[in-house]
Amino acid sequence: xxxxxxxxxxxxxxxxxxxxxxxxxxxxxxxxxxxxxxxxxxxxxxxxxxxxxxxxxxxxxxxxxxxxxxxxxxxxxxxxxxxxxxxxxxxxxxxxxxxxxxxxxxxxxxxxxxxxxxxxxxxxxxxxxxxxxxxxxxxxxxxxxxxxxxxxxxxxxxxxxxxxxxxxxxxxxxxxxxxxxxxxxxxxxxx
Numbered sequence: 254x255x256x257x258x259x260x261x262x263x264x265x266x267x268x269x270x271x272x273x274x275x276x277x278x279x280x281x282x283x284x285x286x287x288x289x290x291x292x293x294x295x296x297x298x299x300x301x302x303x304x305x306x307x308x309x310x311x312x313x314x315x316x317x318x319x320x321x322x323x324x325x326x327x328x329x330x331x332x333x334x335x336x337x338x339x340x341x342x343x344x345x346x347x348x349x350x351x352x353x354x355x356x357x358x359x360x361x362x363x364x365x366x367x368x369x370x371x372x373x374x375x376x377x378x379x380x381x382x383x384x385x386x387x388x389x390x391x392x393x394x395x396x397x398x399x400x401x402x403x404x405x406x407x408x409x410x411x412x413x414x415x416x417x418x419x420x421x422x423x424x425x426x427x428x429x430x431x432x433x434x435x436x437x438x439x440x441x442x443x444x
Contacts (some may be wrong), residue, residue: 256283256356260427262420263348266291267402267413277344280414281356282427287405288356289412291365292348294340302332369405369412371432376406378437379425403428 259282266278266289281288310325312318351359360366381401401421405412416424429436 256285258283258356260423261352262416262424264420265415267415275415277348278414279348279351279359280424281359282424282431283356284431286356286371287369288359289367289369289414290351290354290359291363292344292351293363293365294344295336299336303329303336306332369407373407373409374405374432374435375408376437377428377432377435378404378406379421380404 262280262282264278264280265275267275277292279290279292281290306325306328308325310322310329313320313322313325351362354362356368360368379402381399383399399418400415401418402413402415403421403424405414425436
């Protein structure tokens with residue numbers, strides 16, 4: 254019998270081997286395991302184009318050459334915009350394609366994709382934390398955003414996933430059906 258995907262969730266994976274790196278992913282919950290499909294964007298090597306444009310901009314500034322400065326400034330804005338839009342489109346297309354695959358196929362698409370068997374789970378915890386996400390990128394003060402995460406502790410390591418509140422509740426309800434004894438519960442919880 255083929256393994257059936259019970260539910261899919263869009264999430265962000267906090268990469269255990271890369272401290273502070275959060276990558277978009279898709280969680281596939283089946284009856285036996287959780288399969289994680291990491292969604293990669295465009296190559297980070299393309300940032301070199303933005304750096305070269307910035308060097309031209311600062312060269313024009315230091316040489317007091319207005320045309321060189323403006324040309325570099327326009328290049329920085331144009332290249333950054335094109336790369337941001339391209340990265341968004343590539344990630345969207347890959348997310349749609351990954352959602353159409355079977356769990357075993359997801360594992361073969363990207364070497365960073367992995368699975369967590371319910372048998373390997375030691376503990377499942379969840380929580381809420383505040384995060385200053387968008388404003389700090391543009392140096393604009395903002396209010397903290399409320400984030401929700403699930404941490405899967407296995408014999409091989411820890412995996413953390415950030416979900417929105419609705420998906421967190423749905424995911425915890427499903428995990429409660431498959432591994433209720435491994436979920437760490439709060440006193441006032443209904444799971």
